[in-house]
Amino acid sequence: xxxxxxxxxxxxxxxxxxxxxxxxxxxxxxxxxxxxxxxxxxxxxxxxxxxxxxxxxxxxxxxxxxxxxxxxxxxxxxxxxxxxxxxxxxxxxxxxxxxxxxxxxxxxxxxxxxxxxxxxxxxxxxxxxxxxxxxxxxxxxxxxxxxxxxxxxxxxxxxxxxxxxxxxxxxxxxxxxxxxxxxxxxxxxxxxxxxxxxxxxxxxxxxxxxxxxxxxxxxxxxxxxxxxxxxxxxxxxxxxxxxxxxxxxxxxxxxxxxxxxxxxxxxxxxxxxxxxxxxxxxxxxxxxxxxxxxxxxxxxxxxxxxxxxxxxxxxxxxxxxxxxxxxxxxxxxxxxxxxxxxxxxxxxxxxxxxxxxxxxxxxxxxxxxxxxxxxxxxxxxxxxxxxxxxxxxxxxxxxxxx
Numbered sequence: 001x002x003x004x005x006x007x008x009x010x011x012x013x014x015x016x017x018x019x020x021x022x023x024x025x026x027x028x029x030x031x032x033x034x035x036x037x038x039x040x041x042x043x044x045x046x047x048x049x050x051x052x053x054x055x056x057x058x059x060x061x062x063x064x065x066x067x068x069x070x071x072x073x074x075x076x077x078x079x080x081x082x083x084x085x086x087x088x089x090x091x092x093x094x095x096x097x098x099x100x101x102x103x104x105x106x107x108x109x110x111x112x113x114x115x116x117x118x119x120x121x122x123x124x125x126x127x128x129x130x131x132x133x134x135x136x137x138x139x140x141x142x143x144x145x146x147x148x149x150x151x152x153x154x155x156x157x158x159x160x161x162x163x164x165x166x167x168x169x170x171x172x173x174x175x176x177x178x179x180x181x182x183x184x185x186x187x188x189x190x191x192x193x194x195x196x197x198x199x200x201x202x203x204x205x206x207x208x209x210x211x212x213x214x215x216x217x218x219x220x221x222x223x224x225x226x227x228x229x230x231x232x233x234x235x236x237x238x239x240x241x242x243x244x245x246x247x248x249x250x251x252x253x254x255x256x257x258x259x260x261x262x263x264x265x266x267x268x269x270x271x272x273x274x275x276x277x278x279x280x281x282x283x284x285x286x287x288x289x290x291x292x293x294x295x296x297x298x299x300x301x302x303x304x305x306x307x308x309x310x311x312x313x314x315x316x317x318x319x320x321x322x323x324x325x326x327x328x329x330x331x332x333x334x335x336x337x338x339x340x341x342x343x344x345x346x347x348x349x350x351x352x353x354x355x356x357x358x359x360x361x362x363x364x365x366x367x368x369x370x371x372x373x374x375x376x377x378x379x380x381x382x383x384x385x386x387x388x389x390x391x392x393x394x395x396x397x398x399x400x401x402x
Contacts, residue, residue: 002291004200022379032283034036043244043260045242055082069295069352073186085179106325108125108127108183109123109125109126109127110126110127111127111128111129111133111134111137113129113133113136113137116137116242117136117137117140118140119140120137120138120140120141120142120144121141122137122171122184122187123184123187124184124185124186125183125184126182126183126184127175127176127181127182127183127184128183128184129180129182130180130182131156131157131159131182133182134173134182135151135154135159138151138159138161138171138201139201141205141208142199142201143199143201143202143234143236145191145195146195146196146197146199146235146236147163147167147169147193147195147196147199148163148165148193148196148198148199148200149161149163149164149169149199149200149201149228150161150162150163150164150200150201153172156175157173157174157175157182157187158172158175158296159172159173159174159182160173162170163191163193164193164196165193166192166193167191167192167193168188168190168191168192169189169190169192169193170185170186170187170188171184171186171187171188172184172185172187173185177203197235197236197237198236198237198325199236202234202236202238202242203242204242204243204245204246204249205246205249207230207238207242207243207246207250208246208247208249208250208253210382211226211230211246211250212250212253212254214246215250215251215254216250216254217253219251221247223240223243223244223247224342226243226246226247227240227243230243230358256400258325258326258327259304262294262327265283265294266283269283269297269299270279272299272301276301276302276303277302278300278302279299279300279305280298280299280300280302280347280365280368280369281297281299282297282298283296283297284296284297284298284361284366295351295352296349296350296351296352296358296361297350298347298348298349298361298362298365299347299348299349300346300347300365300366300369301346304344304345304346304347305346305347305369305370307344307346308336308344308346308370309370309371311338311339312336312337312338312339312344313336313337314380314381314382315336315337315381315382315384316334316335316336316366316370316381316383316384317334317335317336317343317383317384317385318332318333318334318359318363318383318384318385318388318389318391318395319332319333319335319385319388320333320354320391321333321385323350329351329352330350330351330352330353330354330358331348331350332348332349332350332351332354332358332359333345333347333348333349333365334346334347334362335347347365347366347369349361349362349365354388354389354390355389355390356389356390356393356394357390358390359388359389359390359391359394360390360394360397363395363398363399364398365393367398367399371400372399375399375400375401376401378399378400378401378402379401379402381399381402382402383395383399383402
C-alpha cells in the first residue's frame with residue numbers, strides 16, 4: 001500500500017488489472033495533502049481504516065476551526081427540502097454517515113420543557129420530544145418576545161414558523177428518521193420587525209393553562225382584574241371576550257367537566273352508600289330508544305336522617321332554587337329545625353323542572369325515609385312551603401292530615 005496526494009492506494013501483488021495498474025485499487029478517503037504528507041514523514045503505515053477515519057476527523061476539525069477564525073462562520077452544506085434551505089454542519093453530517101467504531105461523540109442540544117418552556121431559546125440542531133412540544137415552545141417564544149409568529153407548515157413530522165411583515169426570522173423542524181424526535185434544521189434568529197401588542201399565538205387556552213393556579217386559589221377573580229393582570233404581565237392587548245373564555249376554561253379545568261361529572265354520577269352514589277350505610281340514593285331516568293335520559297337524583301344521608309328524627313322537632317320546610325350550571329336544572333331541598341332553632345338540611349334532589357310531578361316524587365321519597373307510611377301518620381307533622389309550582393297540590397295529596 002502506498003500513499004499518494006489526496007487518497008490511499010491499496011495494491012494487490014497477486015493479481016493485475018486490464019489497465020495495467022498492477023492490481024492497485026484506489027480508495028478515496030478524502031484526506032488532505034497536508035495530512036498525507038505528514039503520514040509519510042512520520043513513517044506510519046496506515047492499514048486500519050478506523051485509524052484513517054480518526055485522522056480524517058481530526059483534519060476536518062482543524063480545517064473547520066481555521067475557517068471559523070478566518071471567515072467567522074462554520075463550513076455548511078446547503079440541501080433543499082421543498083422550498084426551504086436546510087443548513088447542516090458539514091462535520092456533523094460526515095460523522096453521522098461515517099460513525100463506525102468512532103470514539104468521537106457529537107451531541108445536539110435538547111429542549112427541556114420543564115425548564116425552557118417559560119422562556120424558550122432555539123439553536124440549530126436542537127431536538128424536541130414531539131411536535132406538540134415544538135409548537136408550545138414557538139408559541140411561548142412569540143408571546144414572550146411579542147412577535148407575530150405564525151405556522152406556514154403544521155404537519156406532525158414537518159413544522160415551519162415565520163414572522164409577519166416580511167421579517168427574516170424563520171425556524172423549520174422535521175422528524176428524525178426512525179424516531180419521534182423533531183430536530184431544528186433551519187433557523188434564522190434575526191428579527192427585523194418591531195414588537196407587537198397583538199400576538200396571534202395568545203389564546204384563551206394558553207391563558208387558562210398559565211393562570212390556572214391563580215384561579216384555583218381565587219375562583220371569584222373578576223374578569224376586569226384578570227384582564228388587567230394578564231396585560232401588565234405579558235405587555236399585550238387582550239379582548240374581554242378572550243379573558244372571559246379563559247376564565248371559563250380554567251374553572252372547567254379546576255372543577256372538572258360537567259358532562260363528565262354526570263357520567264360518573266352512579267359511581268358517586270355508590271361511594272356515598274359505601275361510606276354512609278343506610279343512606280338513600282336514587283337516580284331517576286327515562287329510556288329514549290337506546291339511551292337513558294337523566295331526570296333527577298335524590299340523596300338522603302343516613303346520619304343526617306337519624307339526627308333529624310332523634311334530635312329535631314317534627315317541622316319540615318320545602319324549597320327549590322335554580323342552578324346556574326351549563327345544564328341548568330332545579331335544586332329541591334328539605335330542612336328542619338334543631339334545638340338551637342337553626343336550619344338542619346337532611347335531603348335534597350336535582351330535577352329538570354319544578355312541576356307537580358317532580359315535587360310529588362321528591363315528597364314521596366322524603367315520606368318514605370321519615371317513616372310517614374300513610375296519611376294518618378302525617379297528623380303530628382308540620383310542613384311549610386312557599387306555594388311553588390305544584391308543591392301545594394303535591395303536599396295536599398300525599399299529606400292530607402298534616
